Amino acid sequence: MTTPLPSQGVFHAFRLGPGENLVEGLRRAFEVAQSEAMAIVTCVGSLTEVVIRHADRPDPQTYRGRFEITSLVGTIDPNGQHLHIAIADPDGRSYGGHLMAEGSAIYTTAEIVTLALTELVFSREPCPASGYRELVVRQTRHTG
Template identity: 40%
Template sequence: MACGGSALRVHALRLGPGKELFSSLMSFVEERGLKAPFIITCVGSVTKATLRLANATAKNTNEVVHLQERFEIVSLVGTLNKEAHLHICLADKEGKTIGGHVLGDLEVFTTAEVIIGEAADLEFIREMDDKTGFPELVVQPRTDQK
């Protein structure tokens, strides 16, 4: 279902060494009461990551990798509502990439510079989709305009 357009608010933050990226983003969103947040861009590096790979299904969720080495963040995309849905692509020291659904454990190595957008007139929620077996995005008009 499509929903109309929206004004855009932009937020920026930088996380330093040792911070956990995923939980820090979720805290940022919660503290500011963002209702329809999404990643515009992110650059930085991590020393750890836990990702669910593409072969996972609702019945087979154990397609998970735990990575522990230095990686450049070459892409981070997704929505940051209460049940965030983020995908990341990481490049190792040889430039080889791995990517997947972010489960957490993204420990910042040197920095993570993140620009977050918020669709100011919308609200993102998630509802279980019987076809996919996962809670999927539902976009609706925002009811509590600031």
């Protein structure tokens, strides 16, 4: 475990409308915030299309229809994002996993709150333990 680093933050609230791409909207919010580290606080809404890579599967699955967003969590850094989503279909069946950047079209709305962490920088670097590029958190200034 790395040592948790403190940071002040600025909340941003916004809404994405029908047809917008969820990940592209989050990336725009990240740019507007002029942040180097952002976390998703909450998201409620609906999708007509979503691409999810499920745990321990190499290929993503595309879902088309009408789905409620029941959860969206993750981190955003200058070069990418690591987002997990849970969705529910009209019968209440849930699906979840890693939200891919392509193919996530909003149905009616996505109401989102993010937190730009003003004293942190997120990056992703190779991790010998996992074999993946994992989150690295650095402090941008002293917060004493």
